[in-house]
Amino acid sequence: xxxxxxxxxxxxxxxxxxxxxxxxxxxxxxxxxxxxxxxxxxxxxxxxxxxxxxxxxxxxxxxxxxxxxxxxxxxxxxxxxxxxxxxxxxxxxxxxxxxxxxxxxxxxxxxxxxxxxxxxxxxxxxxxxxxxxxxxxxxxxxxxxxxxxxxxxxxxxxxxxxxxxxxxxxxxxxxxxxxxxxxxxxxxxxxxxxxxxxxxxxxxxxxxxxxxxxxxxxxxxxxxxxxxxxxxxxxxxxxxxxxxxxxxxxxxxxxxxxxxxxxxxxxxxxxxxxxxxxxxxxxxxxxxxxxxxxxxxxxxxxxxxxxxxxxxxxxxxxxxxxxxxxxxxxxxxxxxxxxxxxxxxxxxxxxxxxxxxxxxxxxxxxxxxxxxxxxxxxxxxxxxxxxxxxxxxxxxxxxxxxxxxxxxxxxxxxxxxxxxxxxxxxxxxxxxxxxxxxxxx
Numbered sequence: 001x002x003x004x005x006x007x008x009x010x011x012x013x014x015x016x017x018x019x020x021x022x023x024x025x026x027x028x029x030x031x032x033x034x035x036x037x038x039x040x041x042x043x044x045x046x047x048x049x050x051x052x053x054x055x056x057x058x059x060x061x062x063x064x065x066x067x068x069x070x071x072x073x074x075x076x077x078x079x080x081x082x083x084x085x086x087x088x089x090x091x092x093x094x095x096x097x098x099x100x101x102x103x104x105x106x107x108x109x110x111x112x113x114x115x116x117x118x119x120x121x122x123x124x125x126x127x128x129x130x131x132x133x134x135x136x137x138x139x140x141x142x143x144x145x146x147x148x149x150x151x152x153x154x155x156x157x158x159x160x161x162x163x164x165x166x167x168x169x170x171x172x173x174x175x176x177x178x179x180x181x182x183x184x185x186x187x188x189x190x191x192x193x194x195x196x197x198x199x200x201x202x203x204x205x206x207x208x209x210x211x212x213x214x215x216x217x218x219x220x221x222x223x224x225x226x227x228x229x230x231x232x233x234x235x236x237x238x239x240x241x242x243x244x245x246x247x248x249x250x251x252x253x254x255x256x257x258x259x260x261x262x263x264x265x266x267x268x269x270x271x272x273x274x275x276x277x278x279x280x281x282x283x284x285x286x287x288x289x290x291x292x293x294x295x296x297x298x299x300x301x302x303x304x305x306x307x308x309x310x311x312x313x314x315x316x317x318x319x320x321x322x323x324x325x326x327x328x329x330x331x332x333x334x335x336x337x338x339x340x341x342x343x344x345x346x347x348x349x350x351x352x353x354x355x356x357x358x359x360x361x362x363x364x365x366x367x368x369x370x371x372x373x374x375x376x377x378x379x380x381x382x383x384x385x386x387x388x389x390x391x392x393x394x395x396x397x398x399x400x401x402x403x404x405x406x407x408x409x410x411x412x413x414x415x416x417x418x419x420x421x422x423x424x425x426x427x428x429x430x431x432x433x434x435x436x437x438x439x440x441x
Contacts, residue, residue: 001396001399002393003367004386005396007363008035008386012028013028013399013402017402017404017405018075019071019404020069020070021404021408022069022407025066025407025408027067029060029395030352031355031356034333034352035356035359035387037332037333037388037391038053039334044337046064046339050063053395068342068344068348073154081150089144090141090148090362093147095315095318096307098183098305099139099140099183100205101139101186102136102138102318103175103187103188103191103322104188105120105171106133106134107120107132108131108330108338109336111130114341116131118162119133119164132346133167134156134351135153136155136325136354137151137155138151140186140322148321148324148361151355153174153175153178154355155167158170172191172201179201184203184305185205186204191206193275197283203305205312206303207302208302212300214276215231215274216235216273217273217282218272219280220232230279235273237300238300252268252269252289253271254271255268255269258308263293263294265313266290267289267291267309268291270286284304285303286303287300288300292313328358329353329354330353332387333353333356333387360386360387363386364381364386365381366381369385
């Protein structure tokens, strides 16, 4: 086998060895099926994808049973973070002493899933569609000059409150205890600043909507008789139009410029602000409006860090590696289309796909460049090239795996088979007794 295949087998062996015997063997088949792109061939069918590996039918059934086995995504993510840290090839990014930790929400669309409790907004459809949304917390770093996000947590929606805003609160709350003293939470404009304050996030860089506004943290001087003001003056970083009338922007407190290559970037700052619905004495922050020649509209960022605008811009730009994890899971691996229906399996298969995407991206970045063919004269370390190589290789039956990864020798003759072995319940009973949900710790 090529060295890249041995490298992938070694990573999977170290990741799955701590799991129970038997379950880790089944998950090895599932992860190899995902990494080799078999879900693309079966259009999301898990059992046909595992069968394409050429393993016996009994092992296919064991792999399917391992999907609901004794494992959790927090346990696998903790093991994966330890493997990456011990390898010493992945290094976190640092800007003025701060390390970016990106937050994002992705969705696995399930338009035909009956009684799907959660939805997600679909831009092309213009409305929310049935989906399995998952929150991502990833520390951003690089391997050999390639930016990669190391997943720290995969956060499910609360089954008792599956709404969009409740899921965002749960995501921010799950990220707070995972932050190191030098970590900075970087979010897009979908997560309000109020959620970061409520969760006690110590340091953050949050993108704001273009019509965002805030208030001064101090009350204005009393101009005359009448009821005194209870909130500070309104601050509008950008001009806007309201009922055909232009509302001008608030003059900035400070302006600075810096060079990005040959282009000059101008940044405007408003300091000592609170949220538009808050009173003086609340948590204060600063708003920066970065006017870059490449941007069609200014970039609005809110932060509580005492850094320059150039550092703030670099921190926010490092939010994008968190988008690579869903891209690898849904597009490269083929897990964007799924055919599972049990409540717990609908959550576990996307979680396993996101982990597989992280493993594929890291394995590709830590191996030699793999050319697709003779025409690929300047190959790069991309997960797509590694996936095409794995698709051409058989399942590693004879690979040197840890001793714990083996088939569990458990007696099964007493178990029922065929139709008598089905343990199905009526649909009403399934709703009254939902499957447990793994906490996002």
